Amino acid sequence: QKEVEQNSGPLSVPEGAIASLNCTYSDRGSQSFFWYRQYSGKSPELIMFIYSNGDKEDGRFTAQLNKASQYVSLLIRDSQPSDSATYLCASYSGTYKYIFGTGTRLKVLA
Amino acid sequence: EAGVVQSPRYKIIEKKQPVAFWCNPISGHNTLYWYLQNLGQGPELLIRYENEEAVDDSQLPKDRFSAERLKGVDSTLKIQPAELGDSAVYLCASSAIFGSTDTQYFGPGTRLTVL
Numbered sequence: 001q002k003e004v005e006q007n008s009g010p011l012s013v014p015e016g017a018i019a020s021l022n023c024t025y026s027d028r029g030s031q032s033f034f035w036y037r038q039y040s041g042k043s044p045e046l047i048m049f050i051y052s053n054g055d056k057e058d059g060r061f062t063a064q065l066n067k068a069s070q071y072v073s074l075l076i077r078d079s080q081p082s083d084s085a086t087y088l089c090a091s092y093s094g095t096y097k098y099i100f101g102t103g104t105r106l107k108v109l110a
Numbered sequence: 111e112a113g114v115v116q117s118p119r120y121k122i123i124e125k126k127q128p129v130a131f132w133c134n135p136i137s138g139h140n141t142l143y144w145y146l147q148n149l150g151q152g153p154e155l156l157i158r159y160e161n162e163e164a165v166d167d168s169q170l171p172k173d174r175f176s177a178e179r180l181k182g183v184d185s186t187l188k189i190q191p192a193e194l195g196d197s198a199v200y201l202c203a204s205s206a207i208f209g210s211t212d213t214q215y216f217g218p219g220t221r222l223t224v225l
Binding site: 031032034036045049051088090094100 | 141143150151152153154155158160165166199201205211212213214215216217218219
């Protein structure tokens, strides 16, 4: 079974700090990785994706990919209470198949 | 650009009753997905369409679930009869290739409660 694993949390960080969310995957054939934010009672909202090793920055968000270690992370700088949500990591295998982790719940404390 | 549209947003039914969900994907997105999401879990694929063709329905409980995507645009997902364990959020998503990767977007979901 090809899996994506995330720590369920909650991960608590103070307002203004950097939140670091991590994800590991088992399928070495995975090509792209996605981070979705999901507020309670809402559907997943795409934040960003990454498919090359290294870092990709978009505003306060930075995605990091290390294919050798099969590890993906999302850094949120200057965390705000509005960032409090569940963050889903998903892998994409190139055959239109997405596999989702169970999500990490982030709490940003004011 | 309009996002993925789903209806109804909420549905409460008694067990053994039928229920249907509707999805309209983002214009131009040929790939459509139906997912099931239980509380505290990630979305789990039920079925995937490429245009009108169901290309991955291995996780769809075919004894009670059915889906169709006529004309390769709108899609409906049906459950008949519903069971208590079907209570969940049913998410529709569509995707297209942007740059060098496929990118998937979700609709608002239908929250189903089976009593």
